Amino acid sequence: MTETAPTRPYATATDNGSGGLQTFVTAGPSTIVADISVAQGGLDLGPDPHELVAAGLAACTTMTLRLYANQKGWDVSGMHVEVFSHFDQDQTPHERFERIISIEGNLNDEQRERLFQIAEKCPIHKLLTAGARVVTTVGGE
Numbered sequence: 001m002t003e004t005a006p007t008r009p010y011a012t013a014t015d016n017g018s019g020g021l022q023t024f025v026t027a028g029p030s031t032i033v034a035d036i037s038v039a040q041g042g043l044d045l046g047p048d049p050h051e052l053v054a055a056g057l058a059a060c061t062t063m064t065l066r067l068y069a070n071q072k073g074w075d076v077s078g079m080h081v082e083v084f085s086h087f088d089q090d091q092t093p094h095e096r097f098e099r100i101i102s103i104e105g106n107l108n109d110e111q112r113e114r115l116f117q118i119a120e121k122c123p124i125h126k127l128l129t130a131g132a133r134v135v136t137t138v139g140g141e
Contacts, residue, residue: 025052050095053128054083057097060124065103068118076105076115097128 011027013034021042023034034052036042047055058081069076084098101119103112119125 022046050085054085054097057081057099057122057124057128058083060122061099061101061119064122065101065115065118069105069115072111074105074107074111076103076107078104099125 011025014024014026015022016024021036022045025032025034033046034049035045036048037044040048042048061081061083062079065079066076080102082100084100086096086098087094088096099119101116103115107115
């Protein structure tokens with residue numbers, strides 16, 4: 001299978017040298033500031049990288065569930081996904097994401113159980129559990 005490069009980057013991060021660890025992150029059409037907490041040496045002006053990964057998992061889970069529920073015509077009036085990140089020194093891998101899914105709507109127990117099974121098929125969940133290759137090249141100045 002031949003790999004093709006995307007026509008534009010999925011995400012960029014830019015440090016304009018104005019001090020601190022604040023980084024302008026562009027993903028799709030949006031730009032946000034990423035930072036770390038004051039205790040870690042930042043100014044806490046935005047999510048840190050772990051929070052951004054957790055946000056990706058939460059968003060992907062919600063979208064995956066919504067697509068499936070819509071496809072089935074199920075009455076899901078709302079969803080809420082919380083993701084917590086933990087560092088477990090004595091486990092491999094050390095990083096653990098805990099995901100809490102709340103689903104509102106007129107669903108029976110079988111439909112709810114099926115949605116929790118579908119959450120495991122979220123592409124970001126699969127990426128995090130299977131791993132990914134990261135290829136780094138040197139760009140121009």
